[in-house]
Amino acid sequence: MDVFLQTIVAGVLKGGLYALIGIGMTLIMGVMGIINLAHGQLMMLAMYVTFVLNTMGVDPYIALFVAMPLLFLLGVAIQKYLLNPLIKADTILPENQVLMTVGIGMVLTEIVRFIFTSDYKSVTTGYSDRTFFLGNISFSVALTIAFVIALAFTGVMFWFLLKTDLGRSIRATAQDKDAATLMGVNTGRITVITFGLGAGLVAAAGALLAPVYYVFPDLGGPFTAKAFIITILGGLGSTVGAIFGGVTLGLAESLGATYFGMEYEDIVGLTIFILVLLFLPGGFKRLTKV
Amino acid sequence: MPRAVKRNFLPLVFLGVVLAMPLVMRDDYYLHLMILFLMWVVIGSAWNLIAGYTGQVSFGDAAFFGCGAYTAGLLSHHLGISPWWGLALGGFVAAAVGLPFGWICFRMRGAYFALATLALNEVLRQGATIAENFTGGMVGILIMPSFTSKMPYYYIALAMAVASIASLRWVVHSKPGYYFVSIREDQDAAESLGINTHLYKMLSLAYAAFWTGIAGALYMNYMGFIDPHVVFSLHDISIMAILVGIVGGVGTVYGPAVGAFLMVTVQEMFRSGFFGLFQWLGAVSGSESLAKVAVVLTQAHVLGFGILVVVVILVLPNGIVGDWPKIRKRVFRLDAGN
Numbered sequence: 001m002d003v004f005l006q007t008i009v010a011g012v013l014k015g016g017l018y019a020l021i022g023i024g025m026t027l028i029m030g031v032m033g034i035i036n037l038a039h040g041q042l043m044m045l046a047m048y049v050t051f052v053l054n055t056m057g058v059d060p061y062i063a064l065f066v067a068m069p070l071l072f073l074l075g076v077a078i079q080k081y082l083l084n085p086l087i088k089a090d091t092i093l094p095e096n097q098v099l100m101t102v103g104i105g106m107v108l109t110e111i112v113r114f115i116f117t118s119d120y121k122s123v124t125t126g127y128s129d130r131t132f133f134l135g136n137i138s139f140s141v142a143l144t145i146a147f148v149i150a151l152a153f154t155g156v157m158f159w160f161l162l163k164t165d166l167g168r169s170i171r172a173t174a175q176d177k178d179a180a181t182l183m184g185v186n187t188g189r190i191t192v193i194t195f196g197l198g199a200g201l202v203a204a205a206g207a208l209l210a211p212v213y214y215v216f217p218d219l220g221g222p223f224t225a226k227a228f229i230i231t232i233l234g235g236l237g238s239t240v241g242a243i244f245g246g247v248t249l250g251l252a253e254s255l256g257a258t259y260f261g262m263e264y265e266d267i268v269g270l271t272i273f274i275l276v277l278l279f280l281p282g283g284f285k286r287l288t289k290v
Numbered sequence: 291m292p293r294a295v296k297r298n299f300l301p302l303v304f305l306g307v308v309l310a311m312p313l314v315m316r317d318d319y320y321l322h323l324m325i326l327f328l329m330w331v332v333i334g335s336a337w338n339l340i341a342g343y344t345g346q347v348s349f350g351d352a353a354f355f356g357c358g359a360y361t362a363g364l365l366s367h368h369l370g371i372s373p374w375w376g377l378a379l380g381g382f383v384a385a386a387v388g389l390p391f392g393w394i395c396f397r398m399r400g401a402y403f404a405l406a407t408l409a410l411n412e413v414l415r416q417g418a419t420i421a422e423n424f425t426g427g428m429v430g431i432l433i434m435p436s437f438t439s440k441m442p443y444y445y446i447a448l449a450m451a452v453a454s455i456a457s458l459r460w461v462v463h464s465k466p467g468y469y470f471v472s473i474r475e476d477q478d479a480a481e482s483l484g485i486n487t488h489l490y491k492m493l494s495l496a497y498a499a500f501w502t503g504i505a506g507a508l509y510m511n512y513m514g515f516i517d518p519h520v521v522f523s524l525h526d527i528s529i530m531a532i533l534v535g536i537v538g539g540v541g542t543v544y545g546p547a548v549g550a551f552l553m554v555t556v557q558e559m560f561r562s563g564f565f566g567l568f569q570w571l572g573a574v575s576g577s578e579s580l581a582k583v584a585v586v587l588t589q590a591h592v593l594g595f596g597i598l599v600v601v602v603i604l605v606l607p608n609g610i611v612g613d614w615p616k617i618r619k620r621v622f623r624l625d626a627g628n
Contacts, residue, residue, distance in 0.1 A: 082604070085604060086603065098347075103599030103600040106593075110596055225412065266416060
């Protein structure tokens, strides 16, 4: 029983971070209708920002507030100068924007590899491997802090989307771009801001993950895949769904790792992904209607 | 048939050059590059049918490539028969994987389908890694190549490339070819005109999978070694196939051939430091910084690739063949300016 509870706790803690990754992806998906295949690479970049600051003696949780604005600006630049021009281009394939994000991901990975080489780096802090106990269940300090911060960010994000003017404009654009334009929303600007927000959120996830994970250039790809699985699980464009999806993936991975073996950790995610596509296309959004 | 000759003048001249090439150039290195180029013509043309003509962008060509390669490898590994059987069977195995996948996943449209192909590739790669008893896992499969000379491989690859372009031409000018294009342009309209879009999308996928699988089997025979990370590679196979299609020209018959030539050249240029140019310059001028540039360039070949993707999509969204009129206009205007 303890093993089971421990697995659940580890899964939920990891799921909090995954939710943060997924919300960024789902926002971009909802507003632009494209899948950002550079999402994990953006996170990788944030982890390197954290790593560099950490070598200068800055705590990862403070580096978080440097990485987020930086990645926000990068996201804004990507959307403004690389993705938005493609909307006007007259071309056969509508997937050009998705391919562009693939290219951007490649460039980011390789630039980082160029500067830092492929070596595994780690962000070491005093609390990286410290744990505390609640009964018989151990909690990783770093993951617990990350979970709490992730929850806080998710809450702020919800407040932003539901209550502020800008948030309402974003939701309007996601629901119907043309109608939003007619209502006086500058949809071009909204897409730029949304991509920035998505990048900023995934940057937060990266900075929170850095103390408990290795940092290396190729980590982008697997996390892009995870972000994508989370979004599919939750339903594309649904923020509540992304949280569900994140926690589900976290739980599934840690259950798989405990009961099947470590090498099945990735397979479990993919299997769930395919099962959801087959039996619940539309994801949890279909069940909750949010 | 003077008219037919006239209309196909450029491709025929090119075919003649490629046919005669190994007789003139006996350097193994360049033959190797040409074989890779011809292999990419096959894969690129296949991708172009499913993505360029039918509009269903596949991000998982490596799945079919790997199926073909593993068919050839496993036949020789387990049954002890010649891996050349893979060339005959690999395409069918890949199509047999593609058809049920398409049957399930063509319910999804656009980017969702693209991502499902990505997942298919990932599943196959993980599967090939885990099933060690059957596929050899990460150790891979090693076979002895049948020929020591590159010449036979060259002509086999050439025959395949010509056959794939010819069949692509034939398909796109046949009735199903027009159905494919109508699906790309407007699936709902095609459906309402009585085209069974699900069936035709599956046909298109089966064609693409078939040719990609054959290319994979050729790869196994030619290279003599495969492992899951080589043949199911997202960057080296799937993305490369997309690049070949996009750079050359989506929805054009000869686009992938142009794209394949360019991409193999670019890839090799970076890998070899512009064919040893900088190293040579460094040695001649005795400057160390130039020699260093050579090393840096060699490391940066994927970066160059990525930048190429971004630039091509921004500047030439329809590829070189597709945007040829635009290019010609620009270049001529430049000439006039000079």
